[in-house]
């Protein structure tokens with residue numbers, strides 16, 4: 209439709225008018241509008257798990273929560289989370305080491321369990337060991353829910369709650385998953401609250417391995433004075449929102465970046481050189497934000513990865529009052545969709561958009577483009593609150609993987625993109641892993 213009708217076009221889904229666009233000047237007006245702030249009804253499919261958390265809520269509630277939650281992603285707190293990326297990253301490297309020498313490995317599958325471990329520890333302070341124990345009931349329930357969101361958008365039996373409950377064969381296992389997801393978060397909140405009530409500072413506790421326990425997003429919500437009016441249900445919906453937004457998005461981005469590195473050996477070599485120059489050959493087990501931020505080429509690689517594979521490929525807003533966009537009147541009740549994916553593939557902005565060229569994001573090249581030419585984390589008031597968290601997690605993980613392994617293309621693998629609540633590979637991401645030569649030049653497969 210974009211190639212047939214241009215960069216702004218409309219169509220109907222049933223009786224709903226949808227206006228879709230991918231022009232930077234118009235995106236600027238939408239993201240910076242103070243009236244087009246609420247989400248479209250399609251986000252409601254997420255409600256059974258996320259309730260009315262930050263991603264979905266609107267109006268006054270969203271404004272208050274956003275103000276409350278933004279400080280949770282402060283530099284100092286993120287520094288604490290980088291320790292989690294380091295420790296879970298160590299487990300990831302062990303898991304990947306088992307795959308060395310095989311014809312191919314689905315790296316997406318492994319990364320997805322890794323990011324789930326990371327988000328559960330940073331959001332709830334709980335280690336679910338998804339990487340080592342694989343399909344724990346929690347990890348399975350998260351996966352089931354995400355699959356069902358897509359099923360419910362595209363399958364007529366999923367559209368209406370009653371029809372879904374009465375006629376879909378998927379309902380039973382879906383409902384069990386939703387119940388389990390709620391039970392786990394509720395239990396964690398209850399336990400944590402009891403600890404604070406007994407004034408036993410959880411902050412200094414150690415886990416089973418003697419590591420200092422992570423001061424999680426949940427702890428912030430339980431201890432910040434401004435958050436004292438939040439009920440258990442309020443806290444639960446925010447924690448569940450972090451878990452949903454914070455794991456599939458990062459694992460898909462990571463897997464796609466590694467896929468592009470496997471296909472672009474000169475980019476990978478340049479990145480490897482930068483990593484070795486900063487950290488040497490010895491595995492880096494305690495990276496800091498400062499370490500991560502020093503790597504300029506890594507920054508370009510990640511930005512180009514998120515250009516080609518924006519984990520959230522479009523965002524939708526509800527027009528609640530008639531709105532004039534560049535002289536076009538958009539009537540009330542229209543759904544406005546910003547096509548981030550199409551924007552990032554616009555050849556007028558990114559020549560040869562299908563090619564992975566990190567140099568597009570050199571400082572000089574970025575200065576030639578406008579601020580709304582690249583919006584993987586959206587922009588304006590409703591931008592991604594976890595943006596820095598995501599970037600640090602992606603960068604830490606790439607450093608660890610590239611320092612240890614050469615990532616090579618897998619024979620016969622053809623990437624197929626899919627939309628399953630986020631942009632994901634439909635058929636996994638297959639690569640081949642080879643151990644890097646050590647500093648004495650002795651290599652191993």
Ligand code: HEM
Nearest residue numbers: 262263453454457458461519520523585586592593594598
């Ligand atoms: C590569 C990783 C990520 C990408 C590309 C991404 C992208 C986005 C985008 C485009 C939005 C706007 C959605 C909309 O308007 O409908 C968003 C919102 C949000 N993201 Fe992320 N995200 C990522 C990771 C994370 C992480 C790690 C967290 C939390 C730990 C997170 C938490 C949120 C939340 C809570 C919102 C809702 C913000 C609001 O409406 O005020 N995201 N994200």
